[in-house]
Amino acid sequence: MKRILRIMLCILLILALSAPCLASEINEGCVVYSHVETLENGITLMRETILIDAHSRSVTKAYTDKHTYSRNGEIIAEIWIDATFRYDGNTVSVVSKSISKCETYDGWSFKQSSFTSSGGTVTLTGKLTKLLVLNANINISLTCDENGNIS
Numbered sequence: 001m002k003r004i005l006r007i008m009l010c011i012l013l014i015l016a017l018s019a020p021c022l023a024s025e026i027n028e029g030c031v032v033y034s035h036v037e038t039l040e041n042g043i044t045l046m047r048e049t050i051l052i053d054a055h056s057r058s059v060t061k062a063y064t065d066k067h068t069y070s071r072n073g074e075i076i077a078e079i080w081i082d083a084t085f086r087y088d089g090n091t092v093s094v095v096s097k098s099i100s101k102c103e104t105y106d107g108w109s110f111k112q113s114s115f116t117s118s119g120g121t122v123t124l125t126g127k128l129t130k131l132l133v134l135n136a137n138i139n140i141s142l143t144c145d146e147n148g149n150i151s
Contacts, residue, residue: 032063032150043128043136044070049150052082060086060095063150065142069128076108076128081115083122085144092120092146099124107131110138120144 033049046068053062062084069077080101086093094117104110112126124140143151 039069039136041134041136042071043076046070049142051150053084054148059088059148060084061144061148061150063142063144064100065140066101067138067140069136069138071134074106076106076130077104077110078102079110079124079138079140081122081124081140081142083117083142083144085120085148085150087120087144087146087148090146092144094118094120094122097122104128120146 030051031048032051033047035045035047037045037047039045048066048068050064050066051061052064054060062082064080064082066080067078068075069079078101080099081097082100083097084095086095097115097117099112099115102110102112108128108130110126110128112124114126115122115124117123121141121143123142124138126138127135128138129135145151
């Protein structure tokens, strides 16, 4: 009887130790902002800002800001920026920034003018063009405040 009790206790202990930790994350991978607007020359912009990484005990958040441009119902460009912000309730700073995707289609091209960060803001500017006739100015800006709120 003692032997069976020991075996069952060992099995129970192994199962208890192998269970994954149930740490909670804050809305990882969810869309925190979505917007559609029409730009110059009939170009439509669909913007989605996605929270990629935020830990409940951390003061950093990482986002991907996806901008998809279309004209006459067809996608002409996809430009995505990634940014990680650090905040503490008083100040905010940009930890890292990168362009994770910059694809153009159907004869369109994108020429980047600048990609800067200042305070809690990351800004990408440039121009979409096709055949020197069609063009659209691109201004992508992602801002985080000192409390971790994105806009």
